[in-house]
Amino acid sequence: YPLDGTVKEDSKMDLVQQYLENYYNLEKDLKQSVRRKDSNPIVKKIQEMQRFLGLKVTGRLDADTMEVIHKPRCGVPDVGD
Amino acid sequence: FSTFPGSPKWKKTHLTYRIVDYTQDLSRDAVDAAIAKALKVWEEASPLTFSRVHAGEADIMISFAVREHGDFIPFDGPGKVLAHAYPPGQGIYGDAHFDDDEQWTEDTSGINLFLVAAHELGHSLGLFHSDKPEALMYALYKPPTDIGRFRLSQDDVNGIQSLYGPPPASPNDSVMPQDSNPTAPEFPVMCDPDLSFDAVSTLRGEILFFKDRYFWRRIHWNHKPEFHLISTFWPSLPPELDAACEVNSQDTVFIFKGNKFWATRGNEIQVGYPRSIHTLGFPPTVKKIDAAMSDQKEKKTYFFVEDKYWRFDENSQILEQGFPRLIADDFPGVEPKIDAVLEASGLFYFFSGSSQFEFDPKAKMVTHVLKSNSWLHC
Numbered sequence: 001y002p003l004d005g006t007v008k009e010d011s012k013m014d015l016v017q018q019y020l021e022n023y024y025n026l027e028k029d030l031k032q033s034v035r036r037k038d039s040n041p042i043v044k045k046i047q048e049m050q051r052f053l054g055l056k057v058t059g060r061l062d063a064d065t066m067e068v069i070h071k072p073r074c075g076v077p078d079v080g081d
Numbered sequence: 082f083s084t085f086p087g088s089p090k091w092k093k094t095h096l097t098y099r100i101v102d103y104t105q106d107l108s109r110d111a112v113d114a115a116i117a118k119a120l121k122v123w124e125e126a127s128p129l130t131f132s133r134v135h136a137g138e139a140d141i142m143i144s145f146a147v148r149e150h151g152d153f154i155p156f157d158g159p160g161k162v163l164a165h166a167y168p169p170g171q172g173i174y175g176d177a178h179f180d181d182d183e184q185w186t187e188d189t190s191g192i193n194l195f196l197v198a199a200h201e202l203g204h205s206l207g208l209f210h211s212d213k214p215e216a217l218m219y220a221l222y223k224p225p226t227d228i229g230r231f232r233l234s235q236d237d238v239n240g241i242q243s244l245y246g247p248p249p250a251s252p253n254d255s256v257m258p259q260d261s262n263p264t265a266p267e268f269p270v271m272c273d274p275d276l277s278f279d280a281v282s283t284l285r286g287e288i289l290f291f292k293d294r295y296f297w298r299r300i301h302w303n304h305k306p307e308f309h310l311i312s313t314f315w316p317s318l319p320p321e322l323d324a325a326c327e328v329n330s331q332d333t334v335f336i337f338k339g340n341k342f343w344a345t346r347g348n349e350i351q352v353g354y355p356r357s358i359h360t361l362g363f364p365p366t367v368k369k370i371d372a373a374m375s376d377q378k379e380k381k382t383y384f385f386v387e388d389k390y391w392r393f394d395e396n397s398q399i400l401e402q403g404f405p406r407l408i409a410d411d412f413p414g415v416e417p418k419i420d421a422v423l424e425a426s427g428l429f430y431f432f433s434g435s436s437q438f439e440f441d442p443k444a445k446m447v448t449h450v451l452k453s454n455s456w457l458h459c
Binding site: 023051052053054068070071072073074075076077078080 | 086154156160161162163164165166180183192197200201204209210212214220221222
């Protein structure tokens, strides 16, 4: 069910974008166009997060990365002001 | 470790805290004990001390809340964000907020309050997140198997001491980070009257004072010298350096340890280093360099080894003939062994133990004897 798949993919992207905005200074006003997970700013931010949290730096939303995003943590950002 | 942008820190070492309200998950005594234990963790690793107030404004206000709680950064229900805290400062700054949608416990069956409080209070004191998974200041909640044996990691200790220095020396110093070795030297204290240096060098207008695994960085626009781990800027350099000197014409600092030396531009170690000091022309009898200084005007670099010194011509890139010469012959009044040497404003500063000899090369005499740490505004 591609539609169903898209919905799931979208909520995953929401979660990831929220995480990167909260903790890695991803610009909140990212245009829709860069919402795709293979867009450059997102890939760079995913790599920054993976590096900081000691994950394998793939730039992709692999299982380890998604697992970490769901883990309990401190609400203070990891980088930035 | 890292500190908040701009490295905000408390301007005092005695701080007050107040537990404004409580979670229903634990008894008040259990919450009081967890917070006190969390503060003690930082007390033992720094000169900071804390006292509790029960009303009014305290430096660190501790509270439990759910969802939106008045600081525009709402909590998110059970899981994910457990708590947050603000860097040192007035008002909300310094405060720590705990998400009461979590299940707070004294053990690790739920979210351990002591552990999260110790982390959040690290923020209240000025620490940002660490990228070391073993550090308390690592962003993700990672309860240790045995919470009773919790110790700060070396990274946490280095972080808090980069802001506030080490605890005052006391016979029963109990803080020994869990991954340190018992013979590890104490943290050097900047204004210790007996302080000596391993090496001193300029670097692009700054002056670096190396000691053990650390260095102070004196920046002309900042009265307070910064205190860093050598490994923070040069991860590949060993601790306890022997000598360092900047050759301005090459925008390079040469750093010596044992029979090796490195070249660095800023904090970039140059390719092809370390090299043997014997590639500079020293005889095999020279095992290490005690101190080095480069005279920018003369374009000569001086190397001091025990009671003698060599001179290196930066133009021809070779050690000059007629050396070594006795230090006592050409620098009367300067007593070997020399730990470090610095050239500034045409004068030479020889560091030997806790003393520093200011030498005027024109007058060929020692013009002042100072404490070694006089450059650090002690």
